[in-house]
Amino acid sequence: MIGRSGNARRIWVALVVMTLCLAVAIGGNALLARYYIVATVPQGENILRLAVSGLRGELARYERLPDLMDRNPVLVRALAPDADPVRLAAANLYLRHLARLMGLSDAYVMAPDGMTVAASNFDQAFSFVGERFDYRPYFTDALAGGQGRFSALGTTSGKRGYYFGRALRDRGRIVGVLVLKVDMDAIEDRWRAAEYEMIVTDGEGIVFLASRRDWQFRSIAPLTPRTRARIAATRRYDDEPLLMLPLRVAGEAAGHDIRRLELPETRREFLTVSEAMPEADWTVHVLLDTAPARRQALIGTLAALMILGVGVALLTAWAQRRARLRERLSIQAEAQAQLEERVAARTAELAQLNARLGAEVTERRATEAELRRTQRHLVQSAKLAALGQMSAALSHELNQPLGAVRNFAANAVTYLDRDRAADARLNLTRILSLTNRMTEIGRTLRNFARKPNAQLSDVDLHDVLRDALEVIAWRIDRQPVALVVDMPPGPLRVRAGPVRFQQVVVNLVANALDALDGRPDGAIRIEGRRTDGRVLLTVSDNGPGIAQGLEDRIFDPFFSTKGVGSGLGLGLSISFNIIKDFGGELRILPSDRGAAFRIDLPEIAP
Known part of the structure; x- marks a missing residue:
């Protein structure tokens, strides 16, 4: 009976402990998760305040600008029924100057019938001149004598923008509408580097701005046929399908919605903090990922379960100890002997444990000392490696100008022997130019630690190519290589450092010459x-x-496909970083025969 009673007690205790663990695991985890999610609300509110302030500040820069121009004579004259091409051209140029000066996406003037008569993009492929936008609310509101404001996707340019419309007056009479379009891409780009998500929805619940491009022009709630009809009437989003973003409400915390995003490739949950911007008909939402808060809650729950387990273990040990004590009292003599035996065994075990701990402490101290020595060696090795890389880069970059100097000097001696002083002077002038270039290379090597746009200017690709081929001409003349240069007429202007750009072209042509060494039918095409x-x-x-x-490795430092002693493997790596500093890209093109490298840079408008 006593054995059965003891077993029943153990089963009852085990059930109680399991129930308590389940309560802690489920209920405690939920409570902790809610606590940590609510704790992130102040962070989200601070982020939201900054975002709303930034948006309002961006719009405030342009809000009063249309009011200052509603009687501009250049624009009013362009709206006259008998406006000649000279007046229209003056309005076009004025609007283009205004757009560039104020950083606007577009600026244009519309007649009362909605026809655009002048625009800042009059000379571009998607010019607004001749287009009708009378279906836009910013036009109808401004034509009614007020100020129109509207955010939409451009039907002609295909670019989003915020529009300000203002009536143009001539002696108190409305003769047209001035529209200014503000590009919002810069604000959106700043959001993409953050650890949270940000969306801005319009009055219809459609995402107009978002930190993720694939969320743009998607609704956060189902769109009714009436809503779609209103959007279609103003062509607010042109032909966008306006699919629904699977961001559904899954709860709330401290008065804020918790939304769950369910996509085929991911499933995320966000705490959503929102604020309305009625002046722009927007609502700004900050979406904070709840995963960190839930991880904290899980850690807290595991800690509670561990504490509970330790408590149960201590309680069990205490109960067992009492049971053993009762047993020892009943058979004291035998228990005394067993106790002494256990004490002796435990003492020996503790002595062994202390000895092992002492050995581990000694070993750990030795390991720490060895670790500190290794760290000092690694620091010194890193310094030596950096010094070696700088020396190797300097040696590599000076090889090409030195070869050209050697060739020009030899030619100058020959010209002097033949009394051709003018040709010798020309070669000496080229040698001076190349020595200046080597000085410039030494100075610009400090920029390889990525100082973008340092000492850049507008340069013509024809000039860069001519100077670079002059530097490498001594090698081209020594090899049976056919050089074909195919350049379009007129200037090709880019923003770059001319000496460093020449250095890149020389490196690419030199690599091509190395690849064609010993080949009788070698050909290089530029x-x-x-x-x-x-x-x-x-x-x-x-x-x-x-x-x-x-x-994938061709642009790595010190990687080379040439034989030993034929190069340091730095040319392409240095060239890659130089072009990247210019805001462009150097890449290898797929080719069935030979190698092809392409430099891609933004063109500077003349």
């Missing part, structure tokens, strides 16, 4: 093109090309 506001310079050869699988 091709310049202008496309979509970009300037492309391609250097290709018909050599052996880049082995498959090495494309």
Whole structure:
């Protein structure tokens, strides 16, 4: 009976402990998760206040500008029924100057019938001149004598913007509407580097701005047919399908919605803190990921379960101890002997444990000392490696100018022997230019630690290519290589450092010459093109090309496909960083024969 009673007691205790653990695991985790989620609300409110202030400040920069221009004579004259091309051209140029000065996306003037008569983009492919926008609310509101404000996707340009409309008056009579369009991409780009998500919805619940591009133009609630009809009437989002963003309400915390995002590739949960901007008909939402708060809650729950387990273990040990004590009291003599035996065994075990702990402490101290010595060695090695890399880079970059200086000097001696003083003077002038270039290389090596846009200017690609080919001419003359230069007429202007740009072209041509060494039918092609506001310079050869699988490593420092002693493997790495400093890109192109490298830079408008 006593045994059965003891077993029943143990089962009852085990059930109580399991129930308590489940209560802590489920209820405690939920309470902790809610606590930590609520604790993030002040952070979200601070972020929201900053975001709303930034948006309001951005709009306030342009809010009063239309009021200052509602009687501008240049614009009013362009709206006259008999306006000649001179007046229209003056209005176009004025609007373009205004857009560039104020950082506007577009500025244009519309007649009372909605026809655009002058625009800042009059000379571009998607010019607004001749287009009708009378379906836009900013036009109808401004034409009624007020100020129109509207956010929408441009039907002609395809770019989002916030529109300010203002009636233009001539002696108190409304003769047209001035519209200013503000580009919001810069604000949106700043959000993408944050650890939270940000969206701005319009009055219909459609995402107009978002920290993630794939959330744009998606609704956060189902759109009724009436809502879609209103949007279609103003062509607010043109032909966008306006699908629904799967961001559904899954609860609340401290008065703020908890929304769950369910996509095929991910499932996330956000605490949503929102504030309305009635002046823009927007609502700004800050979405804080609840995953960190839930991880904290899980850690807290595990800690509570561990404390509970330790308490149960201590209680069990205490109960067992009492049971053993009762047993020892009943059989005191035998228990005394067993106790002495256990004490002796425990003492020996503790002595062994103390000895092991002492050995571990000694070993750990030795390991720490060795770790500190290793760290000092690593610091010294890092310093030596940096010094070696700088020396190798300097040696590599000076090889090409030194070779050209050697060639020009030899030619100058020959010209002097033949009494051709003018040719010798020309070579000496080139030598002076190359020594200046080597000085510039030494100075610009300090910029390899990424000082973007340092000492940049507008340069013509024709001039850079001419000077670079002059530097490498001594090598081209020594090899049976056919050099083809295909450049379009007219200037190709980019923002760059001319000496460093020449250095990149020299490196690419020198690499092509190395690849064609010993090849009787070697050919190098240098091709310049202008496309979509970009300037492309391609250097290709018909050599052996880049082995498959090495494309991802070709721009790494000290990586080279040449033989030992034929290069340091720094040319392409240095060239890559130089072009990146110019705001462009150097990449290798796929080619069936030989290797092809392309420099891609933004074109500077003349």
